[in-house]
Amino acid sequence: MSPTASPSATRVLVLNSGSSSLKYQLLDMGDGTRLAAGLVERIGEESSRVVHTPLGPDAGEKRERTAEVADHDAALKAVAEELSKDGVGLDSPELAAVGHRVVHGGLRFSEPTVVTDEVLAEIERLVPVAPLHNPANITGIRTATALRPDLPQVAVFDTAFHTTMPEYAARYAIDTETADAHRVRRYGFHGTSHAYVSARTAKLLNRDPSEVNVIVLHLGNGASASAVAGGRCVDTSMGLTPLEGLVMGTRSGDVDPAVVFHLSRNAGMSNDDVDALLNKKSGLVGLCGDNDMREIRRRIDAGDERARLAFDVYVHRLKKYIGAYYAVLGRVDAVVFTAGVGENAAEVRAAAVAGLEELGLAVDAGLNAVRSGEARLISPEYARVAVAVVPTDEELEIARQTYALVRGDRGADAGE
Numbered sequence: 001m002s003p004t005a006s007p008s009a010t011r012v013l014v015l016n017s018g019s020s021s022l023k024y025q026l027l028d029m030g031d032g033t034r035l036a037a038g039l040v041e042r043i044g045e046e047s048s049r050v051v052h053t054p055l056g057p058d059a060g061e062k063r064e065r066t067a068e069v070a071d072h073d074a075a076l077k078a079v080a081e082e083l084s085k086d087g088v089g090l091d092s093p094e095l096a097a098v099g100h101r102v103v104h105g106g107l108r109f110s111e112p113t114v115v116t117d118e119v120l121a122e123i124e125r126l127v128p129v130a131p132l133h134n135p136a137n138i139t140g141i142r143t144a145t146a147l148r149p150d151l152p153q154v155a156v157f158d159t160a161f162h163t164t165m166p167e168y169a170a171r172y173a174i175d176t177e178t179a180d181a182h183r184v185r186r187y188g189f190h191g192t193s194h195a196y197v198s199a200r201t202a203k204l205l206n207r208d209p210s211e212v213n214v215i216v217l218h219l220g221n222g223a224s225a226s227a228v229a230g231g232r233c234v235d236t237s238m239g240l241t242p243l244e245g246l247v248m249g250t251r252s253g254d255v256d257p258a259v260v261f262h263l264s265r266n267a268g269m270s271n272d273d274v275d276a277l278l279n280k281k282s283g284l285v286g287l288c289g290d291n292d293m294r295e296i297r298r299r300i301d302a303g304d305e306r307a308r309l310a311f312d313v314y315v316h317r318l319k320k321y322i323g324a325y326y327a328v329l330g331r332v333d334a335v336v337f338t339a340g341v342g343e344n345a346a347e348v349r350a351a352a353v354a355g356l357e358e359l360g361l362a363v364d365a366g367l368n369a370v371r372s373g374e375a376r377l378i379s380p381e382y383a384r385v386a387v388a389v390v391p392t393d394e395e396l397e398i399a400r401q402t403y404a405l406v407r408g409d410r411g412a413d414a415g416e
């Protein structure tokens with residue numbers, strides 16, 4: 001029998017495991033409060049960082065320490081320890097479920113799913129197409145299950161929101177038999193963020209999500225764009241794996257696939273070497289040695305040419321996708337920036353829409369310069385298309401979907 005939530009339990013712990021980090025939040029879905037949030041970063045490196053912020057009515061001080069955290073199992077145990085110190089540990093009877101971000105759900109998972117042995121085996125089968133992410137997600141599920149075997153563990157998939165893409169957007173133009181035999185197609189990622197942000201944007205515009213067409217630019221360490229028509233994803237920039245599309249912190253995004261054969265035939269590189277090159281030594285880090293947009297801006301201000309070129313390559317790709325998704329949607333109501341770079345880097349936002357006035361796109365310099373954690377418009381009043389900054393909240397969205405599933409009432413809304 002699979003575990004069921006206790007009827008009086010209203011809390012959900014959300015785990016968002018990345019390749020070398022674990023972000024988490026504890027939320028009470030009964031009264032909508034956030035009880036704790038934090039992250040463990042640089043997992044597997046010599047010195048990891050654990051940051052824990054107690055929240056809620058009688059929150060204590062933020063706690064920060066460095067520690068040796070060897071893997072995601074140890075990371076989750078460190079998180080459990082921090083939560084226990086605040087009296088909200090994993091042993092709490094008020095916990096209804098643990099919600100896990102799972103990056104690749106393949107073709108099978110288009111809804112949040114209670115994890116069973118069979119579901120876990122399927123997530124494992126997808127490791128080759130999300131090698132940086134699914135293994136960490138699996139460890140998170142295993143460790144959380146070991147700590148609380150009686151709790152439902154719910155997987156919320158990055159790919160789910162993109163399963164509505166039309167077949168012509170999801171297919172690569174390669175031999176159909178080969179593609180189908182190996183499930184080679186475009187899946188898309190960051191779907192929880194694209195869903196949340198597009199719905200929140202409709203609310204910002206005081207419109208029903210079914211009426212608006214939105215281009216969402218999720219610019220974090222991983223970055224992706226999506227075209228959302230009336231609340232449904234119709235195209236997205238990531239593909240079989242989270243490597244395609246935009247220039248990212250350490251990933252190349254789009255390259256001619258012949259780059260791979262060229263390097264393996266002529267530079268003596270193995271498949272694994274090229275994989276590591278494109279996933280870990282490319283993007284901003286490959287272009288200029290830094291993947292943090294703050295540091296890149298600082299270097300540009302100091303006259304650094306390589307940093308300038310990295311910024312320009314990043315923005316040029318972004319602009320191409322805005323144009324492409326404008327054409328895909330036909331009519332665009334809003335272009336929205338989200339995630340670490342999108343929410344914070346005003347220069348990226350300004351540069352990405354510069355020169356697109358003929359498309360009805362412009363940024364108001366004053367509004368764009370405002371620093372805020374709120375969803376906001378940054379376009380001038382006269383602009384035909386809204387340009388907005390909408391902070392993403394993957395954890396809240398995962399908690400909502402998890403809670404709705406364990407309470408047996410699917411159909412919880414995204415957006416606030």
Ligand SMILES: Nc1ncnc2c1ncn2[C@@H]1O[C@H](COP(=O)(O)OP(=O)(O)O)[C@@H](O)[C@H]1O
Pocket residue numbers: 018219220221222249291292293294339340341344345
């Ligand atoms: N104040 C800031 N100004 C510019 N860029 C920022 C700022 N804060 C964060 N970033 C960028 O956001 C990135 C992290 O984004 P985030 O969405 O947290 O990524 P992920 O969830 O993929 O780890 C950093 O690498 C950095 O480039």
Ligand SMILES: CC(=O)OP(=O)(O)O
Pocket residue numbers: 018019103133158189190220221222223242
């Ligand atoms: C799918 C993906 O790229 O995720 P992240 O941005 O967390 O690395």
Ligand SMILES: [Mg+2]
Pocket residue numbers: 220221339
């Ligand atoms: Mg992220």
